[in-house]
Amino acid sequence: MDNDVLSPAEPRAAARDTAPDHAWWRSAVIYQVYVRSFADGDGDGTGDLAGVRARLPYLAQLGVDALWFNPWYPSPMADGGYDVADYRGIHPMFGTLEEAEALISEALALGIRTIVDIVPNHVSDRHPWFQAALAAGPGSPERERFWFHPGGGEHGELAPTDWVSSFQGSTWTRTVDPDGTPGDWYLHLFTPEQPDLNWNHPDVRAEHEDVLRFWFDRGVAGVRIDSAALPVKDEALPMLPEEPAPGQHPHVDRDEIHDIYRAWRAIADSYDEPRVLVGEVWLEDAARFARYLRPDEMHTAFNFDFMTQPWDAAAMRRSIARTLAEHAPVGAPATWVLSNHDITRPVTRYGREDTGFAFDRKRFGTPTDLALGTRRARAAALLTAALPGCLYLYQGDELGLPEAELPRDVIEDPMHFRSGGVDPGRDGCRVPLPWSDHGASLGFGGDDAAEPWLPQPAAFAPLAVERQAADASSMLALYRAALRLRREDDGLRDGVLAWLDAPGDVIAFRRGASFASVTNLGGAPVALPAHTEVLLASAPLAGGMLPPDSTAWLTVEPAGEESA
Numbered sequence: 329m330d331n332d333v334l335s336p337a338e339p340r341a342a343a344r345d346t347a348p349d350h351a352w353w354r355s356a357v358i359y360q361v362y363v364r365s366f367a368d369g370d371g372d373g374t375g376d377l378a379g380v381r382a383r384l385p386y387l388a389q390l391g392v393d394a395l396w397f398n399p400w401y402p403s404p405m406a407d408g409g410y411d412v413a414d415y416r417g418i419h420p421m422f423g424t425l426e427e428a429e430a431l432i433s434e435a436l437a438l439g440i441r442t443i444v445d446i447v448p449n450h451v452s453d454r455h456p457w458f459q460a461a462l463a464a465g466p467g468s469p470e471r472e473r474f475w476f477h478p479g480g481g482e483h484g485e486l487a488p489t490d491w492v493s494s495f496q497g498s499t500w501t502r503t504v505d506p507d508g509t510p511g512d513w514y515l516h517l518f519t520p521e522q523p524d525l526n527w528n529h530p531d532v533r534a535e536h537e538d539v540l541r542f543w544f545d546r547g548v549a550g551v552r553i554d555s556a557a558l559p560v561k562d563e564a565l566p567m568l569p570e571e572p573a574p575g576q577h578p579h580v581d582r583d584e585i586h587d588i589y590r591a592w593r594a595i596a597d598s599y600d601e602p603r604v605l606v607g608e609v610w611l612e613d614a615a616r617f618a619r620y621l622r623p624d625e626m627h628t629a630f631n632f633d634f635m636t637q638p639w640d641a642a643a644m645r646r647s648i649a650r651t652l653a654e655h656a657p658v659g660a661p662a663t664w665v666l667s668n669h670d671i672t673r674p675v676t677r678y679g680r681e682d683t684g685f686a687f688d689r690k691r692f693g694t695p696t697d698l699a700l701g702t703r704r705a706r707a708a709a710l711l712t713a714a715l716p717g718c719l720y721l722y723q724g725d726e727l728g729l730p731e732a733e734l735p736r737d738v739i740e741d742p743m744h745f746r747s748g749g750v751d752p753g754r755d756g757c758r759v760p761l762p763w764s765d766h767g768a769s770l771g772f773g774g775d776d777a778a779e780p781w782l783p784q785p786a787a788f789a790p791l792a793v794e795r796q797a798a799d800a801s802s803m804l805a806l807y808r809a810a811l812r813l814r815r816e817d818d819g820l821r822d823g824v825l826a827w828l829d830a831p832g833d834v835i836a837f838r839r840g841a842s843f844a845s846v847t848n849l850g851g852a853p854v855a856l857p858a859h860t861e862v863l864l865a866s867a868p869l870a871g872g873m874l875p876p877d878s879t880a881w882l883t884v885e886p887a888g889e890e891s892a
């Protein structure tokens with residue numbers, strides 16, 4: 329596929345320039361496709377590329393600019409595909425490389441770009457490199473691409489460090505030598521099936537740079553970089569310091585990591601339409617986060633700060649201000665993310681007593697008011713879609729799907745098992761989508777399709793696409809209207825944010841000259857600021873007042889531009 333076909337030939341919005349838009353990513357709406365659960369084209373119970381291709385018109389109608397696909401590569405699926413066995417192929421249960429190429433160009437013909445997921449920190453334990461390393465034995469060059477190390481203690485029985493896995497437990501697993509005796513240990517920040525790569529090894533760097541070119545040459549517009557702050561380790565493998573100084577943690581956010589992304593940026597920039605790097609960067613320190621977004625590194629990174637805030641106007645307003653302030657010095661656009669395949673669905677989260685998000689607070693049987701959560705998720709949808717920058721939308725959030733409370737015996741997520749069964753894990757937000765309100769798989773597969781790989785709760789049927797498409801008051805209708813306005817309104821696209829005076833429970837701001845967004849997080853209706861038109865509201869206005877837990881978009885009298 330050559331470079332020139334990367335720019336959509338027929339942009340959907342008449343208002344758009346037909347010239348290639350190299351800055352498309354600064355204000356894009358990016359829809360996250362978890363292929364396994366999006367649509368099942370061959371009826372085997374698992375979503376696939378055929379299913380996505382058949383549903384591209386739905387995505388075009390929704391009004392998204394790009395699709396981010398979770399890993400679609402061959403994988404034993406020990407961690408939902410984040411254990412990659414071959415970075416240049418497609419998992420047979422999803423389809424073939426030819427289908428992926430067809431999907432990329434068909435999406436583009438509808439004005440939709442494609443982003444693929446790159447996983448640099450680790451590979452699958454079935455990856456040929458790791459298999460070769462195991463076979464070659466201690467001290468071999470094959471093992472230098474990973475972190476093999478002898479254990480401590482008299483017989484090497486102690487793990488080399490006290491590092492704690494992101495999925496709980498130790499980050500080390502002991503190998504067994506070819507003669508059957510216990511051998512060296514290897515490092516894995518996630519599961520034992522995901523051995524960490526050694527980024528000091530030139531093969532590791534060269535391989536990933538080649539993988540980037542492989543996908544860029546196939547027309548993908550960018551990559552989402554998994555666990556982007558983790559790949560570089562302190563070679564000395566020290567124990568965890570009590571309070572590591574910035575850049576001094578043995579395996580998080582080390583200063584040397586930026587060289588990797590500078591090299592990747594040079595590759596991305598070498599294309600006629602430069603490709604885009606999006607980082608999954610979980611860091612609390614805003615200044616350290618912004619370093620990944622310097623002009624010669626990544627284009628954007630997920631902003632998890634806003635997503636983890638409770639349903640509280642002051643906390644959310646502070647997070648918005650903090651986010652914009654931290655991005656400004658590096659000139660990068662912010663991103664707004666309400667959820668993804670790792671996070672409790674917004675309608676569930678916002679319907680609980682604890683409305684913020686932290687991985688270690690997830691429990692089975694948490695009481696949830698879904699009507700309240702849905703109301704708030706609608707308000708949050710408009711709030712985030714009105715903020716400056718790039719918007720991420722995880723599949724199913726446009727339908728207001730709740731988190732599914734799955735029976736324990738169907739859960740596959742290693743987070744659940746490694747918590748000793750205490751944490752329900754992340755499969756509850758990965759349940760196959762309902763396309764129709766009837767049939768065994770609610771239209772996920774055809775009429776005779778096998779059962780979906782995870783069971784759909786009864787609550788999914790009334791939320792099916794088919795139903796919501798015919799209901800002007802549905803979540804789907806709200807998203808479609810919001811994304812249309814976002815495309816058409818200049819202020820919403822690139823207008824500067826200026827806060828409006830508002831009561832403490834209200835988040836109100838102007839974008840550009842005449843657009844305003846007002847969200848009421850309090851318990852009583854509030855008056856709207858002076859306006860000439862209500863463009864859209866997440867709930868019916870009550871006598872001109874904005875009810876609790878709702879957002880309205882307004883046209884207001886033009887004002888002089890102020891800065892945020």
Ligand code: NOJ
Nearest residue numbers: 407410447518554555670
């Ligand atoms: C972040 C991904 O989003 C998550 O799903 C995965 O388990 C870890 N990285 C490890 O790859």
